[in-house]
Amino acid sequence: MxxxxxxxxxxxxxxxxxxxxxxxxxxxxxxxxxxxxxxxxxxxxxxxxxxxxxxxxxxxxxxxxxxxxxxxxxxxxxxxxxxxxxxxxxxxxxxxxxxxxxxxxxxxxxxxxxxxxxxxxxxxxxxxxxxxxxxxxxxxxxxxxxxxxxxxxxxxxxxxxxxxxxxxxxxxxxxxxxxRGKDREKHQERQRSARLGAVRPDGTSMLTMTLTPRGRALVERALCDFGGPGGAVGCEPGSDERAPEQRAHDALVHQWALGSTVDPARPKGIATIVIRLTPEQLEDPHALVRTDSGTQLSVRQAVSMAGGMPWFVSVLRDGREELHRIDVDAHPGRRLASAIQRLVLYAAHGGCTFPGCTVPARRSQFHHVLEWSRGGPTTIANGALGCHVHHGFVGDGPSSWKTIANPDSPGRCTWLPPGTDRLTAA
Incomplete structure (x- = not known):
């Protein structure tokens, strides 16, 4: 060359x-x-x-x-x-x-x-x-x-x-x-499909689906609730040897079984979707919102997902929040937060409250702002979301973080790095 x-x-x-x-x-x-x-x-x-x-x-x-x-x-x-x-x-x-x-x-x-x-x-x-x-x-x-x-x-x-x-x-x-929102919805609806294949010689079948955002949100919620190790099956901690794909299968089958046999009026065991909406967004059916897992869908699709299930609503009135809930703090003396308490925090916080953390609500845990060991009650006011990593930062050791209530933002907390005096920071 x-x-x-x-x-x-x-x-x-x-x-x-x-x-x-x-x-x-x-x-x-x-x-x-x-x-x-x-x-x-x-x-x-x-x-x-x-x-x-x-x-x-x-x-x-x-x-x-x-x-x-x-x-x-x-x-x-x-x-x-x-x-x-x-x-x-x-x-x-x-x-x-x-x-x-x-x-x-x-x-x-x-x-x-x-x-x-x-x-x-x-x-x-x-x-x-x-x-x-x-x-x-x-x-x-x-x-x-x-x-x-x-x-x-x-x-x-x-x-x-x-x-x-x-x-x-x-x-x-x-x-x-x-x-393009209206056309986008129509396109999604046209693309939706589910095809159950023939039974194979070994008795298994292939299910092929193209999901709308609503369908994906429901699947993601079911996988989050029942798709982890030990989810949907009874086994000793650490003994779940199923592959991730097998856990996903079992989670969906478990969810479908619940939908077929459980009284719809009883929310226990039913996967729940949390969608954060503002009053302005509710006025526009084509406005785009997101679920707690990040799936994007229109307001109309979000409202249609509620069906006959109960709603948990956070209302902003004159710049102040009014949170309507049903007896969420009924058992402050119980250590583990209830499903309803977690749902309220999902809607209020959106995800882990550690500064800069972007882990969504569905992968976060209920954290006692005033530790349970110090007499902190299991209530919404004393609760905050923390992901698995940052929740583990909190403790009594010299290298541990601490949390205190944030007086300037009710319902949230301030994370104090190691070496910070709790009373001085407050």
């Missing part, structure tokens, strides 16, 4: 022949493949895995850029995009759609996500998700706003799995395009 790669190494720019660059890459890969990984400890292996992942991401990005450049040369010869993809796919033994994706990704190298993928900060799959989200923005949105949207998603993608990024992009698009 006569053309080369520009290499800047602090001594000026030089042109390195592309053949030499590729030969060096191939030799390095050959050496890496010959490494005996059994001779290294966990720390070294973890570092190696991360570095290899970054290199693999950069290689995929570089390959997409080269593929896009090659496609451009073919276009100059009059070939159609479909013909180019078919030609390259046949040469490389890839699917035509895969080649199309690489050509398109190679043309997005200048975007915030494209640059991040080229540095190996995010994966090429992250980049494709962000590109699709940007393409879904309304045409009236300016270029600066679209760039900012892409930059925010790129920053989110640095520490998020592709599935979480896809969900976050969908939420942000829905918030930016509220006028």
């Amino acid at each position: 006569t053309r080369g790669v520009r290499d800047t190494n602090g001594r000026g720019a030089v042109m390195v022949p592309l053949d030499d660059v590729l030969a060096l890459l191939e030799a390095s890969i050959e050496t890496l493949c010959a490494v005996d990984w059994a001779g290294y400890d966990a720390g070294q292996l973890a570092d190696a895995v991360m570095r290899i992942e970054i290199v693999a991401r950069r290689l995929e990005s570089a390959g997409s850029r080269a593929t896009a450049e090659l496609a451009g040369l073919h276009r100059q010869k009059g070939r159609s995009p479909g013909g180019i993809a078919a030609l390259l796919a046949a040469k490389m033994g890839l699917a035509r759609g895969t080649v199309h994706g690489r050509i398109e990704a190679g043309g997005r190298q200048a975007t915030p996500a494209g640059q991040a993928a080229a540095r190996g900060v995010i994966s090429c799959e992250h980049e494709r998700i962000i590109a699709k989200a940007v393409a879904g923005l309304p045409g009236k949105m300016g270029g600066a706003a679209k760039t900012r949207f892409a930059e925010e998603l790129t920053q989110f993608a640095r520490t998020a799995a592709p599935a979480d990024l896809r969900a976050e992009a969908a939420r942000r698009l829905a918030e930016l395009c509220p006028d």
